[in-house]
Amino acid sequence: MLSLAIFAVYRQTLVAFDLLSVSSMSSSQILALSCPDRPGIVAAVTGLLQSAGGNITEAQQYNDPQSDMFFMRVAFDIDDPLAFRGAFDTLSKSFNMDWRLRDASRAKRVLILVSKFDHCLVDLLYRTRLGELDMDIVGIVSNHPRDALRISNLHGAPFYHLPITKSTKADQEARIDALIEETDTEIVVLARYMQILSDDLTHRLIGRCVNIHHSFLPGFKGARPYHQAHRRGVKMIGATAHFVTPDLDEGPIIVQGVEPITHADTAARLVAKGRSIEQRVLSRAVKALIEDRVFLNGARTVVFD
Numbered sequence: 604m605l606s607l608a609i610f611a612v613y614r615q616t617l618v619a620f621d622l623l624s625v626s627s628m629s630s631s632q633i634l635a636l637s638c639p640d641r642p643g644i645v646a647a648v649t650g651l652l653q654s655a656g657g658n659i660t661e662a663q664q665y666n667d668p669q670s671d672m673f674f675m676r677v678a679f680d681i682d683d684p685l686a687f688r689g690a691f692d693t694l695s696k697s698f699n700m701d702w703r704l705r706d707a708s709r710a711k712r713v714l715i716l717v718s719k720f721d722h723c724l725v726d727l728l729y730r731t732r733l734g735e736l737d738m739d740i741v742g743i744v745s746n747h748p749r750d751a752l753r754i755s756n757l758h759g760a761p762f763y764h765l766p767i768t769k770s771t772k773a774d775q776e777a778r779i780d781a782l783i784e785e786t787d788t789e790i791v792v793l794a795r796y797m798q799i800l801s802d803d804l805t806h807r808l809i810g811r812c813v814n815i816h817h818s819f820l821p822g823f824k825g826a827r828p829y830h831q832a833h834r835r836g837v838k839m840i841g842a843t844a845h846f847v848t849p850d851l852d853e854g855p856i857i858v859q860g861v862e863p864i865t866h867a868d869t870a871a872r873l874v875a876k877g878r879s880i881e882q883r884v885l886s887r888a889v890k891a892l893i894e895d896r897v898f899l900n901g902a903r904t905v906v907f908d
C-alpha cells in the first residue's frame with residue numbers, strides 16, 4: 604500500500620515537471636497586421652502558424668470595403684516565437700503587410716500626461732493596480748504641481764513636474780520628448796493634459812498618443828466643451844478618446860461614450876457627470892491600445908473587442 608502511495612506521488616511529480624517544462628517552453632504572442640485586401644491572407648497566416656506549431660487562442664479580422672484594407676489580430680501560444688518571427692517576416696513581404704508581433708506577457712510601457720484635472724489619471728492608476736490594465740507606467744508628467752505628485756507616489760510611478768509658460772512651452776515639450784526616448788515609452792496618454800502638442804511631436808507619436816476629449820466629437824471641439832454643450836441645450840453629453848494629431852481634436856476616434864442629462868443640469872453638473880464618462884472612455888481606449896486591438900484606418904480606426 605505504501606509503495607502505491609509513493610509511486611502515486613512520484614508520478615504526480617513527473618507530471619508536474621513535464622507540464623512545467625512544456626509551459627516554460629511556449630509563450631503567448633500577439634500578432635497585429637494590416638495590408639491591402641486580397642484572398643488567402645487568413646489561410647496564409649493561420650497556415651504558417653500551424654506549421655510553426657502555434658495554437659491560436661483568439662483571432663479577429665476585418666476587411667474595410669471603403670479603404671480595401673485588411674486588418675487582423677491573432678493571439679497564440681508558440682514554442683519558438685523567434686523562428687516564427689523570421690518565417691512571418693518573409694510571408695509579410697508577399698502581402699505588403701504592416702505588422703507587429705510581441706510577447707503578450709510583456710506589459711506595454713506607458714507615459715501619462717496630466718494637467719489640473721486628475722480624475723482620469725487616478726482612474727488609470729487604480730485600474731492598473733487592480734490588474735485591469737496590464738501596463739507598465741514609466742512615468743507621470745504634470746505641468747501642474749499639485750495632486751499629481753501625491754497620486755504618483757501612491758502608485759509608485761516616477762513623477763515629473765514640468766511646468767509650462769508661454770516662453771518655456773518648447774523647452775518643456777523637449778523634456779517630454781526626451782523622457783519618451785529615455786523610458787522607451789510605447790504609448791503616451793493625455794489624461795486631461797491641457798497643452799497642445801507640437802506638429803513635430805504629434806507626427807512622431809502618430810498611432811501611439813491618445814487624448815481624452817470631454818465631448819462627443821465632432822461636437823464641441825476646443826476649450827470648455829461642457830459649457831458649450833450647456834449653452835446649446837443638449838440632452839446627452841459624452842467623451843471621446845482619440846489619437847492625437849496636429850489637427851486639434853480631429854484625430855481618429857478610438858472609443859466614445861455618452862450619458863443623458865436634463866434641462867435642470869447646470870454646466871457645473873455636466874462637468875461632474877462628465878468625469879465618470881471620461882474615465883470609462885479613456886480606460887477602455889487605453890486597454891484596447893495596450894492589447895494591440897486598435898488599428899489606424901485612414902481618418903478612422905478599427906478596434907477589435
Ligand SMILES: Nc1nc2c(c(=O)[nH]1)N[C@@H](CN(C=O)c1ccc(C(=O)N[C@@H](CCC(=O)O)C(=O)O)cc1)CN2
Pocket residue numbers: 793796797798799800801802805814815816817825826846847848849850851852853854
Ligand atoms: N496636437 C494636439 N495636441 C493636443 C490635442 C490634439 O488633438 N492635438 N488634444 C488636446 C486636448 N484638448 C482638448 O481635449 C485641448 C488642450 C489644450 C487646449 C489649449 O488651448 N491649450 C492652450 C493652453 C491652455 C492652458 O494653458 O490652460 C495651449 O496649449 O496653448 C485645447 C484643447 C491636448 N493636446
